Amino acid sequence: MKAVKAAVWDLPTRLFHWALVALIGFSWWAAKNDQLEWHMWSGFAILTVLLFRLLWGIFGSSTARFSNFVRGPAAVLGYLRDAKGWRTVGHTPLGALSVVALLGLLGLQIATGLVNSDDDGLVEGPLAPLLGETASDAAHDLHDVLFDGLLIVIGIHVAAIVFYRLVLGKKLLGPMISGRAALDPGTEPMRPGRGWVALLCLVAALAFTRWIVAGAPPLGT
Template identity: 50%
Template sequence: MKPIIQPVWDLPLRLFHWLLVGLIAFSWWSGENHEMEWHRWSGYAILFLLVFRLYWGLAGGRTARFSRFVRGPRAALAYLRGSGEADVGHNPLGGWSVVSMLAILIAMVMAGLFAVDVDGLESGPLADYVSFDAGRWASDVHSLIFNLLMGLIVLHIAAILFYLLARRRNLIGPMITGSVKAVDGAAAVPLRASVWRALTGLLIAAAITYFVSKGLHL
């Protein structure tokens, strides 16, 4: 039977993924080297991506929507037992991994927005809304959450290697090409990712990021 090409990830989702990878690495570098201006702009870029991803989780392509891959504990247990239903996109465990990653990234960015350094010279755009001590606490939380994020990233990489070595399934390739080859009698299922919805999401993310970067002042 002739292999068919099954779309797995739409372009906006793939761009989000790889831009986020690069920005996390750049945020670590800029923070370690005390390039705080660059660190701040990197944080704004991550905020922009997160706002867009939340929007795209509601309006994006089929596999990008939270309603498609956020399942309950029963579905996760069924997948672990090997009795879960196969579907294109995230499996139930992968879905919760995505939710955990997004949650910890949002918490890290939120803490950074209120953070203040030891000398009070560098601060997030929302630091004026809290006391100096609260800003210092936010800075500590920001650093702590980044360390937790590193742990999640290690687990993420370990899962990718497990699928590649134990199950002979390449998860990186589809995140680059957007599709996989599959032998199936049925036609490929479209993702239905709208260009206009993507542009709307970009505008919303840009507006919110700009508003936050200005300290919630127009």
């Protein structure tokens, strides 16, 4: 039977993906050109979309939920033995490792940025006052190192997309734009999440980011 086009990625997941691509690129540009204020605000935007993705990974569509694609070592090894035999829609077990690594590194990158103080002390993260000068300086150095690690993970991610296209014959880029892909007969398509849930996740992410920008004041004050 012929493969049929079906939904694979929902709109919130796709918007997160491309917003993250743009924001990481802009953050890199801002840092390289000493636009530290813009770099900081871009970091706040990344924090917001990351928090949204974490919430959407719990309450969102079937292919966005971590419980549906983060798998154990046995599934990863099985996929490595027979990649072409994988018939589940969404992230593969190997792709899930890339997603977890990327989100984890982003979380660490943002955390070090929030407590970071630059060499001149002119620009500092909103949580830097909660730490001593020594810890903030260490966070500054770690922030730079983690970005190099992030670039490596992004490079591996891009290389995997090319590998899937040229070796396995699977198109990964197009579906992340259109949301649809050709699925083998019998493959269950994505079960979409609810729009109002996505909106609530976004509001919660914005509220938490606003709290962080304010210096994480004690709740109720």
